[in-house]
Amino acid sequence: MKLSEAPVLIHTLSSADQSLVDGVLAGQRRALAKAITLIESTRADHQQRAQQVLNAVLPSTGNAIRIGISGVPGAGKSTFIEALGVWLIEQGKKLAVLAVDPSSSVSGGSILGDKTRMEQLSQREEAFIRPSPSSGSLGGVAEKSREAMLLCEAAGYDVIIIETVGVGQSETTVAGMVDMFCLLQLPNAGDDLQAIKKGIVEIADMVVINKADIDKQATAVVRAQWRNALHMLRPASPNWAPPVIALSALHKEGIVDFWAQVEKYQAALKPTGEFAAKRQHQALNWMWQMIDSGLRQHFRHHPRVQENLAALTLSVEKGTTTPATAAYVLLDYLKH
Numbered sequence: 001m002k003l004s005e006a007p008v009l010i011h012t013l014s015s016a017d018q019s020l021v022d023g024v025l026a027g028q029r030r031a032l033a034k035a036i037t038l039i040e041s042t043r044a045d046h047q048q049r050a051q052q053v054l055n056a057v058l059p060s061t062g063n064a065i066r067i068g069i070s071g072v073p074g075a076g077k078s079t080f081i082e083a084l085g086v087w088l089i090e091q092g093k094k095l096a097v098l099a100v101d102p103s104s105s106v107s108g109g110s111i112l113g114d115k116t117r118m119e120q121l122s123q124r125e126e127a128f129i130r131p132s133p134s135s136g137s138l139g140g141v142a143e144k145s146r147e148a149m150l151l152c153e154a155a156g157y158d159v160i161i162i163e164t165v166g167v168g169q170s171e172t173t174v175a176g177m178v179d180m181f182c183l184l185q186l187p188n189a190g191d192d193l194q195a196i197k198k199g200i201v202e203i204a205d206m207v208v209i210n211k212a213d214i215d216k217q218a219t220a221v222v223r224a225q226w227r228n229a230l231h232m233l234r235p236a237s238p239n240w241a242p243p244v245i246a247l248s249a250l251h252k253e254g255i256v257d258f259w260a261q262v263e264k265y266q267a268a269l270k271p272t273g274e275f276a277a278k279r280q281h282q283a284l285n286w287m288w289q290m291i292d293s294g295l296r297q298h299f300r301h302h303p304r305v306q307e308n309l310a311a312l313t314l315s316v317e318k319g320t321t322t323p324a325t326a327a328y329v330l331l332d333y334l335k336h
Contacts, residue, residue, distance in 0.1 A: 013056060017049055021056045027156045029128060036130060039147040054147055057154035062279070064096075064153045065262065068174040070164040070200075071184030076210045077163050080184060080249035082118040087255045088159055089126045096128045096152035097121070098145050099163040128157060146177050146286055175203040176282055179275065180265055182206045185226070187219040187246075202233055205242050206261055212246035213253065219246050239268045304333040 013021065020038075023031025039050040071077050078099070085095045097118070121127050130148060149160050164174045175181040183204040207226050212219040226244040235241055243261050247254025269275040299305055312330060315321035 013052055014049075017053055018056075021053055024053075024057055024151060024155050025060055029125075029155075032128060032151060032155045033130070035151050036144075036148045039151070040132065040144050050147070054150060057151065061150045061153040064158055064160045065180070065266065066149060066160045066162070066178040067262065068162050068164065068178035068181040069184065070174060070181070071208075071210075072186070075184040075186055076249050077184055078118055080208070080210055080247075081161055081163060082121040083249040083252050083255055084258065085118070085121045085127055085161075086124070087252070088259070089124055093158040094126045094128075094156060095121075095159045095161065096149075096155075096157040097130070097161045097163065098148050098152070099129060099131045100145065128152065128155070145174075149177065172200075172203055176285055179278065180205045180262060182208055184208050184210050185222065186210065187212055187215050187222055201229060203236065204230075205236070205240065205265060206258075207242060207244045208258065209244065209246040210249055213248040213251055237269060237274060239272055239274060240265060299330075299334065302333055304336070305330055308333070 020031055020035055024035050035050075035053055038046055038053065041047065041050070069077055069081060081097055081099075085097065088095050099118075118129055122129050132145065132148070145162055149162065152160050160178075162174055162178060181203055183200065183206070185207060187209055207230070209219055209223055209226070223244050223246055230242050230244065245254060245257055245261060247258060249255070266275065269278070309330065312321065312326040316323050316326050
């Protein structure tokens, strides 16, 4: 098959879904919320409709700056995002926050409810805040955060912030869907620097020491430690050395400096084509992740797999069958 002959999925939208698409493109908050609810649904018919809606709005996406915010609990992520968001709105920008809450193990729903933690920002018409349960997703990122991000871009939001759970999971997932990944730390965390996962440090495009007003001396020490740690690592981009800045979100100090670094980051990567290449790479990774997820679902729902999985699992647990043999037997069912 020639590249020009590659299949393109084209579906005719129902009148209801076309109305939903029109509402999203018009920047209607209610339509955006309904569209995100649709993509978060696990129903097969809803998923099919969601993909049609996403394909319809896709040409209007990609114009926002995507920022990931992570950090340990208590680092003040929500306070920082609110202070940044209010400032950005004052600069004439529209902001969408996809705040991923820890999921309740009982109900599967969000626990924290970021709208209650960003009271001032949630009252602004120029801001859209969507708390979503992580549902056990790797990196604390809701499974549908990528699709929600595209919908927010189509709705005309200039800045998309994804706030992760930050409770110890690998944060590489959020770094794989945003343009810039920012790690929030506390000024009294210097002694714990060695305990921070190397992988998280390597993917950070900026380190922010929040609550710098509490102890200026401790802030200076931890900034120096972070700079040394980052200096010892090979930077992810040859055109960008991750800065370490200090600020106080509570007192709204240092917000301007933070955004200046975001703009410097874009100015450093866009002219070289690295910015666009990063998004292309992320899109391809996203496709393969969806393929892997779809194959796992297909495997688990296969009739013969369902019929024999329990027995083979028990056999492996008892040591009468090797894990490899059981895996090959189960996978072989997919051929028939």
